[in-house]
Amino acid sequence: MAAEISMRGITKRFPGVLANDRVDLEVESGEIHALMGENGAGKSILTSILAGIYQPDEGEIFIRGERVNFASPLAAIDAGIGMVFQSFKLFPSLTIAENVVFRREPTKRGLIDRAEANRRVAEIAEKYGLALDPAARVDSVPVGVLQRVEIVKALYREAQVLILDEPTAVLTPQETDRLFDVLRALKADGRTIILITHKLGEVMAISDRVTVLRDGRNVASLVTANSSAEEITRHMTGRDVDLTTPPPANPPGEVALEVRDLTVPGSGSRNAVDAASFIVRSGEVVGIAGVAGNGQVELAEAIIGMRRASSGTVIVQSEDVSSASIAARRDGGIAYVPEDRHAVGSAGTADAIDNLSFGHHRKAPILQRGLLSRPAMLEHAKRLIARFGVKIASPSTPVGTLSGGNLQKVVVAREMDYHSPLLIAEQPTRGVDIGAIESIHRELCAYRDTGGALLLISAELSEILSLSSRILVMFEGRIVAEVPKSEATEAQLGLYMAGHEPEEKHRPGAFAAEKGGAL
Numbered sequence: 001m002a003a004e005i006s007m008r009g010i011t012k013r014f015p016g017v018l019a020n021d022r023v024d025l026e027v028e029s030g031e032i033h034a035l036m037g038e039n040g041a042g043k044s045i046l047t048s049i050l051a052g053i054y055q056p057d058e059g060e061i062f063i064r065g066e067r068v069n070f071a072s073p074l075a076a077i078d079a080g081i082g083m084v085f086q087s088f089k090l091f092p093s094l095t096i097a098e099n100v101v102f103r104r105e106p107t108k109r110g111l112i113d114r115a116e117a118n119r120r121v122a123e124i125a126e127k128y129g130l131a132l133d134p135a136a137r138v139d140s141v142p143v144g145v146l147q148r149v150e151i152v153k154a155l156y157r158e159a160q161v162l163i164l165d166e167p168t169a170v171l172t173p174q175e176t177d178r179l180f181d182v183l184r185a186l187k188a189d190g191r192t193i194i195l196i197t198h199k200l201g202e203v204m205a206i207s208d209r210v211t212v213l214r215d216g217r218n219v220a221s222l223v224t225a226n227s228s229a230e231e232i233t234r235h236m237t238g239r240d241v242d243l244t245t246p247p248p249a250n251p252p253g254e255v256a257l258e259v260r261d262l263t264v265p266g267s268g269s270r271n272a273v274d275a276a277s278f279i280v281r282s283g284e285v286v287g288i289a290g291v292a293g294n295g296q297v298e299l300a301e302a303i304i305g306m307r308r309a310s311s312g313t314v315i316v317q318s319e320d321v322s323s324a325s326i327a328a329r330r331d332g333g334i335a336y337v338p339e340d341r342h343a344v345g346s347a348g349t350a351d352a353i354d355n356l357s358f359g360h361h362r363k364a365p366i367l368q369r370g371l372l373s374r375p376a377m378l379e380h381a382k383r384l385i386a387r388f389g390v391k392i393a394s395p396s397t398p399v400g401t402l403s404g405g406n407l408q409k410v411v412v413a414r415e416m417d418y419h420s421p422l423l424i425a426e427q428p429t430r431g432v433d434i435g436a437i438e439s440i441h442r443e444l445c446a447y448r449d450t451g452g453a454l455l456l457i458s459a460e461l462s463e464i465l466s467l468s469s470r471i472l473v474m475f476e477g478r479i480v481a482e483v484p485k486s487e488a489t490e491a492q493l494g495l496y497m498a499g500h501e502p503e504e505k506h507r508p509g510a511f512a513a514e515k516g517g518a519l
Helices: 043-050 073-078 096-101 114-127 143-156 173-188 200-206 229-237 296-304 326-331 352-357 374-388 404-416 434-449 461-467 490-497 510-514
Strands: 005-014 017-027 032-037 058-063 066-068 081-084 161-165 192-196 209-214 217-223 255-264 273-281 285-289 311-316 334-337 422-426 453-457 470-475 478-484
Touching (some): 032 043, 114 143, 143 173, 173 490, 192 200, 209 229, 273 453, 296 453, 374 404, 374 434, 453 461
Parallel strands (some): 017 217
Antiparallel strands (some): 470 478
């Protein structure tokens, strides 16, 4: 029998970039096929071609042996290709059912039949174990449910092939396990899954085969059961990668950040952040774990000054900055890697030279005699591009053309080069390949060991557990637990993230009080 998907000799060029270089991809019917590679390896472009978002410059695509040419995403959907993007494409003000049936609404006497829409959505959800309330509004449900809505939306359109782009990036361990149960049920029903992910553990746990891209080329096609995480990593990077992080070189020092009873209003009646209190010392990494949407972003933005707090105090380097401007807080010792690298962390139409110079332009060597030195800016950019391994055609390339992972490297490189006493890092390795994760973790550990204080906010529990000395868990805007690294497990943190009552010794402040610390 012909393969479900056969992509042969796919080539795609963009100005200054060869994204796909004669790539072959074979995906069998009814399998879970992982697609892996470093940032900029061509994964997203290849699957976007399959989904009709781009057209290849060269090459052929076959669906069950029949050659196809998708002129648009709608043509791909009509052929049974469904793509679930990392950024969900949903209307917040509509119900789950209304989102699922959008543009394909069932009708009765010329009107939309909402009861039938609810019935069909509930039927699909029940069949595959995707617990959903079709009548619930999208803006009222947690992020793990949104993932299920996107899958049901594709299944409603009778997708036989599902492409999932980093589907577990915002899920708890328990939600990830439930998603994998769903994928196994889809596989048992004869559906074909293409899974784009950077998480080797997930690939080993769920996939049947793996295709690895490197520098736009297919470098390996492996049977997962006959391979190993180490082998896949070597194909991805061309070398061995070590993600173990060294312990702190020194005990924590003076308090660099103190947050007292910080409260930030939310969009509804509930506060986005509710009376948060904690400290971060120099030479220490404090991790904040939580499912997306539980106040982590608002907490970081309130500390940096991007969001107004209704009450509470923020103290940086013994100075109360609660009423200070963003610029004053940054001058007072805060560097910031925001969660949204596109809208907040970078200027997409500006080149890497400008983006890497932001903030540094106020002092020498970039500022010389009151004027910006373009040669100094170029040298600054070249140094950081080399240090962080940014894959870019040239420093004068607009950063909006970079892959998400390479744009993340630009933002992290710029902020870490401030050498500020306090670094707030939100999702510092989101969408970043395993080789870059190793590099960024190494930089973060070096920052810690030279006395930097790091507040790490990450949806990756493995990252939180690897880097943090103490872990705070946020749920519905509150810090509900504080767990020392020596006692933390993914399963336990996942329960706290879902709102389970913490053990007495893990209540906020208990660990610090036991050690004689503040708060």
